[in-house]
Amino acid sequence: MDKKVPVISIVGAHNSGKTTFIEKVIRILSNRGYSVAAIKHDPKGKAVTDTPGKDSYRMFHAGAKQVILASPDKITSYVRISDYDPSDLVKKYVVEDVDIIIIEGFKRYKNTDKFEVIRKEEKRELILSEEDGLVGVITDYYSHPLSFDINRPEEFASYLEKHYIKTEKYL
Template identity: 40%
Template sequence: MIPVVSMVGNSGSGKTTFIEQLIPKIKERGYKVATIKHDAHNFEIDKPGKDSWKHRRAGAETVVLSSQNKLAMIRELKTEVDLDHIIEDYISDDIDLIITEGYKTGNKPKIEIFRPAKFSKPLFTLDDEDILMIIENKENDKSQFNKEDIKQVVNLIETKVISK
């Protein structure tokens, strides 16, 4: 199975910003990366009035959008698909690392992004066997993480997740 690391933390902690800064550094080392974002809310990617939206509104349970360089699928579900099935069914084998965002539960290695200016304590402790590290986001605007934190996380992912 493809190695997975989950970026977790409270909403507004800076997970997305951290991932945006992490991906290029991992790619610099020659790895192909995929991401999976968990959304606890009922997200909507279709825009009202677009053809795919009209197809779904007409009753299609699955709609695939395809072009020469992108493919997207919208599928109605009765129950949430678990992470392992998403990986198995939708991520190609040429990927070296999957970074997930928002999968707080499960048995994947986790790195927590914690923003002390906004939250009183981290979600997890280092005693949790799946937590590899807790990164403190000390920035008030979430715009930039410490370059050393990013490098340390890339090294950790390379040794504890990819090489495992």
């Protein structure tokens, strides 16, 4: 990657709506002409990235250091690593020039601005504080100095455009 790119993190409890919200924001920003990269944290290693029994799955589980699955419209790379953080992922694996990188998760990583998703039905308090890098909340009820309606992702996309994409905040 040749240029510095702004990076933000969207965090929250399990099943808080992070992925759905991020998907909508990516669609909005992409429709506005921006290139967006996404990094999803799977801290427990439960995400199914390939179908058991298929070739790439079998090769990776046989011990390959890396397996690249090439399709007509995408390339998926499985890389065996021992330790990493978001800055490693950005430097080593984001291959295209993009306008913004949205990270889902990595709530304990200190080097990005964080926005926490919290919904009324969760009946909980915030996981993060300003000391953890919390900038704002994405919510349907929670009062915070900077909050975005979870049902209006276009407002958050506009905020990202103004405060991140068109500035020099990056990892």
